[in-house]
Amino acid sequence: MKVAVTGKGGTGKTVISALLTKFISRYGDTLAVDADPDSNLADVLGVEVEKTVADVVDELYMKKYEIRDKDRWFEARINEVIHENEFDLLVMGKKEREGCYCYINSLLKKIMQKIVDFYDNVIIDCExxxxxxxxxTIDFVDVILVVVNRSKLSRDTAKRIEELVKELGIKAKIFVIGNKSAEGDFKVPYSEAVERCLEEGIPVVKALEEDENLRRAIENIAKGIGMVVQ
Ligand SMILES: Nc1ncnc2c1ncn2[C@@H]1O[C@H](COP(=O)(O)OP(=O)(O)O)[C@@H](O)[C@H]1O
Ligand SMILES: [Mg+2]
Structure with missing residues (x-):
């Protein structure tokens, strides 16, 4: 199943993406995608990443007169960017130059459509x-999770996302995740273990071992959206 984690900034998308990735990785081949140029999914997962999609795009720019079939070159390179572990991780990264961002996105879209089918589960931490x-970019997902917290602004963003999905005719099912116990189709409790991990720079996925309520909430999501058969 392919899942996009969306919502307003600061609501908990990265934390929830990381926890879900870790939880789901024992059930099948899993790919986490950090599609937020300002994100830190790798840190939160405790994975060191050497190269990002943006780095490869940069290289492509430098060599643009030498490379004839850019799509093919890019596709071959992207395999080097995928970090392999108990789950795989692909980091989009930050844009290095003005104007190349649309290009990254269109390439990312093409590449994602090709690679996602190699995995049982894909979790995308969105911008x-x-x-x-x-x-x-993410038309291929089966499920869109919209993370909200108690703020009205985050609910407004969630509403806009739901409207847009309808407007664009995207087929994905939408579920609202109420983080820090906000209202939603699923709730994730506030977790001191999460805060502690982030404070100490320990992978936040450790919190799953320490906080049983948190683990249960993540399991509930994975089962509720059909990622794990109940
Ligand atoms: N369930 C939670 N329990 C405790 N703290 C949380 C929880 N979810 C998120 N946070 C806190 O909120 C901050 C923002 O979360 P993050 O996942 O980075 O948001 P986003 O990716 O949506 O911008 C985190 O740094 C963390 O301190
Ligand atoms: Mg984030």
Missing amino acids: AGIEILSRR
Whole structure:
């Protein structure tokens, strides 16, 4: 199953993506995608990443007169960027130069469509807001999780996401995740273990071992959306 984790900035997308990735990785081949240029999914997962998609795009720019079939070159390179572990990780990274961002996105879209089918589960930690949907980068997902907290702003963003998904005719099912016990189709409790991990720079996935309520909440999501057969 392919899942996109969306919502307003600061609601908990990265934390929830990381926890879900870790939880789900024992059930099948799993790929986590950090599609937020400002994100830190790798750190939160405790994975060191050497190269990002943006780095490969940069290299492509430098060599653009030498490389004839850019799509093929890019596709071959992207395999080097995928970090392999108990789960695989692909980090989009930050743009290095002005104007190349649309290009990264269109390449990422093409590449993702090709690689996602090699995995049982794909979890995409999205950039805040609605652009990733309007750019149609993630049309292939089965499920869109919209993370909200108790703020009205985060609910407003969630509403806009739901409207946009309808407007664009995206087929994915949408579920609202109420983080820190906000209302939603699923709730994730506030977890001191999560805060502690982040404070100490320990992979946040450790919190799953320490906080039984948190683990149960993540399991509930995985089962509820059909990632794990109940
Ligand atoms: N369930 C939780 N329990 C405790 N703290 C949380 C929880 N979810 C998120 N946080 C806190 O909120 C901050 C923002 O979360 P993050 O996942 O980075 O948000 P986003 O990716 O949506 O911007 C984290 O740094 C962490 O301190
Ligand atoms: Mg984030």
